[in-house]
Each structure stands twice: as structure tokens, then as C-alpha cells.
Amino acid sequence: MDAESYQKTVDQIAPKRPVLLNCMKAFLTGGIICAIGQLVSFVFMYFFSFTERTASNPSVATMVFLSMVLTGFGIYKKIGQFGGAGSAVPVTGFGNAVISAAIEHKSEGFILGVGVNMFKLAGPVIVYGVFSAFVVALIKTILVKMGVISW
Amino acid sequence: MKKTGTYQFASKPSIVSTAVSVGPLEKVSPFHPHFDFIYEDERIGQETNEKGHSQLIEDTCNMAVTKGGFQLQDIDLLLAGDLVNEMTPTNFAARQLATPFMGMFSACATSVSSLITASFFLETKLMDKVMFGAASQHNAVERQFRYPIEYGAQKPPTGQWTVTGGGYGILSHHQTGKPYVHSATIGQVMDCECTDPLDMGSAMAPAAFDTIQKHLAQNKGTSYDFVMTGDLGKNGFSILQELIKSSGVSSYLVDNYRDAGAEFYGNEEKFLSGASGAGCSATVYYGPIYAELLAGKWKKILLVATGALLSPLSFQQGETIPCIAHAVELSME
Amino acid sequence: MMKKLWIISLILLGVAGCSEEFKVSTYHVDDDQQEIETLTKVFKDNQNLSEAAAVFFDHQLVVSVQVQQMSKFKKEKIRKSIEKKVKSAFPDHDVYVSSDLKITWELKKIIDEQPTTDELKKDLKKVKALAKEET
Structure with missing residues (x-):
């Protein structure tokens, strides 16, 4: 049996991911999460002295806290199975990645378990986030120095 | 001629006793009336998933021995395996069982590869009772091969769910009325x-x-x-x-x-x-x-x-x- | 039937949400109607605004503007152009223009309460300090 023709058979038989439906589910899930985030941000602005600019930090912290609670109770993975990227892309997905790894590795102790593995899944986001920010800043600096654009 | 790997066992070794235990989620299985024991706790009451995995293996092996009316010292050899790194759950369970032991690894095919190996041992007549089988524990296996349990990654429709459970049997010389x-x-x-x-x-x-x-x-x-x-x-x-x-x-x-x-x-x-x-x-x-x-x-x-x-x-x-x-x-x- | 009703009500909601009327609220301690007129005209000239609030006090002018939903991406540009126009219209005033929702709320609170001079001075100071916070 050669691998190529076998892969064709697999492609024919394997159930397809319902891409369109998944996109809609992701849109809905992500939308709801972001709407909740907006609400939280309004609460910080309305009841506390935060402006639109300064409310974002406490809002993010609150959303991460919420995702931590949901992860701990085993609800977030169900949301993830339903929503896919819709629940992975917002900051709650980042929180879920950090916390699920921390819970998982608690059995190996706080240093070698939690400490070492906490950013096992979220680490790439930080590494490449910082790296791409550096690259973009570098490009912009060069363009500004050349006088193409201004800050 | 290329070997096909097919062998017949003239002595017809019989499976004289088996025991099966599963985790709480496996209750939904249509097979559940035939499971000997269903644990209420995914971790089998242990601190870690791996310890629970080991406990499940130990309990099930003991059950297989008791159900057959034997004692642990009657067992000539335990042939078993699991999927966790270096097969520690099985190795640790074998430490408790204290029978002669050899680990087997054929991933999820260990259940049968251990039975085949046991059949060869029986065929030589050097051994009387060989215990065989395999086990897996959902959390312990998932964390090793995939993501943390609580991570909200979407699984495709082709994804499968690792069973928490173990099945062990004892193979002995031919007995009428036994498979x-x-x-x-x-x-x-x-x-x-x-x-x-x-x-x-x-x-x-x-x-x-x-x-x-x-x-x-x-x-x-x-x-x-x-x-x-x-x-x-x-x-x-x-x-x-x-x-x-x-x-x-x-x-x-x-x-x-x-x-x-x-x-x-x-x-x-x-x-x-x-x-x-x-x-x-x-x-x-x-x-x-x-x-x-x-x-x-x-x-x-x-x-x-x-x-x-x-x-x-x-x-x-x-x-x-x-x-x-x-x-x-x-x-x- | 239910589905149709849903769609119709959603469309109505959308239309109602979009065609929100442009509101200007102002508070002038000395009640100088002419200055208010001038300022209102600056706001009305810009098509992108949905809401504006302004407080005049002792040659200080604190303005906050909200832009329409679809213009949110150009918010900072709009704010700058408003600031430029207001500054040229009131050269003898210390002008401060913000596009922050919180500042709009705070200014509207002041406008509703119509506080005394002393309180107003304190309130405006607070609003300006708030707007300058970076993180």
C-alpha cells in the first residue's frame, strides 16, 4: 500500500471539520467574551476613576481572573471545544493556557512543576510577541529616520 | 519466503481468569455491565494521576488473581505495560505485586502483544500461569501526549478519548470450558x-x-x-x-x-x-x-x-x- | 414568523443605534451665550461627532467629544482637528480637548450638577489630572 494513495483514501473518508460552522461559533464565542470585557471596562470607568485608556489594564486582569476560575472548574475547556479560536484568541485564552499548565504540573512541586511549566503553552505568545514588537519598532525607527513617516 | 508472523499454539493455552476496572467516565459505555469495578474517582483516590494509574493496575491484577481463585505467588510472570513515560505506573504496580515481571510496550496494542508473548511462554511448558494485560489513565496519558487537561484547545472530529481503565487476565494450560x-x-x-x-x-x-x-x-x-x-x-x-x-x-x-x-x-x-x-x-x-x-x-x-x-x-x-x-x-x- | 420578527427588530435596533442624534451639552459659568454658540458651531461642522460636552470656566475650556461608531478608527485625528479649531476660535482660553468616554461622563456630571465656582475649580482639576494619566 503506498502512502500517497492511502492519504487520498483518508481524505475522502475522514470527517471534515465544519469550517464555516466553526467560524460562526468562534465569532459568537469571541464576541461574547469581548462584550463581557467591554462591560467590565465600563464598570471600571463608571464606578472608579479610570479613563478609557487606563481602564484596559484592570479589565484585562479581571478577565484573566475570570478565565482562571472557569479553568479551575473545568468549564473553559468546554467553551474551548465549542468556540475554538473564539475562546483562544482573547486574553482569557492566554490565561487558560497559563493556568491549565500550572494546575497540570502542580504534582511536580512549585519550582520544577509549576514554575518551570507554567508558560509551557503561553511562552511562545510572549517570545514572539516581544520579538515582533521589536521588529516593528525597528522598521518604524528606520522609516522615521529616513523621513518617510513621522512618529 | 517472508515470514508472516503467524503462529499456532498446539497446547491451546486458556485464559482462566480476567478482571477489568475503569474510571468514572467510562460508566456511559454500553460495555459497563461487564466491567468488574468502576472507580468513583478519576485518580483512584491518589494524590497524582500517575499514582492513581499505578493503583488501578495493582487493584485490577489483584482482582484477576482473586477471581481465578489463585494467589499472587502462583503467578509465574506478569507481562504488562502502559503508555506513560518509561512505563512507571506498571513498573510501580509490579513493585507492589512482587511477582516476576517483564514490561511490555506496543503502545495501545500491549493488551494483545502481552497475551501473545504469554502464549509462547505457556507453549514451552516452563510456566503455569502468566498474567498479561494493559492499562491507561486518561489524565496521565493526555498530559504526556497532548495538552494539559484543562487547556481549551478544540479537538477535531477525528480526535479520540483516552480510556481510564485496565484489563488483565491469567493464561494457563488448556482447560475445557475456558476460551x-x-x-x-x-x-x-x-x-x-x-x-x-x-x-x-x-x-x-x-x-x-x-x-x-x-x-x-x-x-x-x-x-x-x-x-x-x-x-x-x-x-x-x-x-x-x-x-x-x-x-x-x-x-x-x-x-x-x-x-x-x-x-x-x-x-x-x-x-x-x-x-x-x-x-x-x-x-x-x-x-x-x-x-x-x-x-x-x-x-x-x-x-x-x-x-x-x-x-x-x-x-x-x-x-x-x-x-x-x-x-x-x-x-x- | 418568529425569525422574521427577530430580523426586523434587529434591523430596527441597528437603524436606531446608528441614527443617534448629535447632542451638545455645555456649561458656562458666566453664561456667555455667544461663546456657547461659537463652540456649538465648531462641533456641528464636523460630521463625525456623535456627542460633545464642554465646560467654560475662568478662561479655561475643557471639551470632550465622542465620535460616531464607524469613525472610531480616526478618533485621534478628529480630536486633533477639533482641538485646532477650538483653539483658533478661543485664542484667549486655555483649551483642553479629550476624546475619552470617561471625560465625557465626568463633564456631563458637572453640567448636570451646575456646581459653585470653588467646586467647579476642583472638579475640573480632577478631570484634567485624570485625562493625563497614561496607564
């Missing part, structure tokens, strides 16, 4: 360049097909009640059926194919393509199937356990997923 091992086919590793670790069914189907084909070719004219694969899942099983249909194998006297993984959780959508793991084939083969053989419902069956021989490292390095399948033919007189 015996008629023959076995030791599979070869097949690689059809599948790379998706969330679609093990299609990776394993060619290995199952190859082993079934070899075994049936050596036993032409034999009529089987059914051929049951281990943990192909719904997706892998339909691919296997397609492979069988498009080849000449369908002309053999088998018209009933089954898959333990596809049947394990019934039609619960949560489990996607079905069950997987070393515990899947072990619990089904040595629980409900053994009980039905014992009751005389089946006369001759072929059990084909399949295993995906990957590690998290190998697929991250872009290697394909090689697979293996071992077949054992059980008969009841």
Missing part, C-alpha cells in the same frame, strides 16, 4: 505517512489491515464470529472497512468487523471519534468479549489491537506516525 488462544499474528510496523496526532485512527488502520490480511490468509476457510480491532475509532474504522472492501480480504469468511474504540462510548458526541489508549482494547477484550466467549455466545473471534508508536518528541520533530497491530485468535469449545 483458549488458538493462534496469533505478530504484526509489523506500518507507516503510511500520517502526521496528525489528533487522527490516530487513520494512522493505525493500515497496520490493522495488514495484520488481519496476514492472519486470515494463514487461516483460510476458518469462520469467525467477528474480527474486532482495538482503538481505531469511528473514523479509523470506516477507513479500515474501506481498505477491506477495496481488497480481496472481503472474500474470506468474515462478514462482521467491529472496533472496540468506536463502540466504547456509544454515540456520546463528547468523545468525538471514540475511545483510544491501551486500556480501551484491554478492557473490552478481557471484560465483555471474554465474558461472552465464556457464556458460549461466540465460538471464534479475532482480536486485533492497534498501537500508534509515536512520542510527543517524534511528532514535534516532524516524524510520521508508525503503527503496529497484533492479532490473537481466541476460540471456545
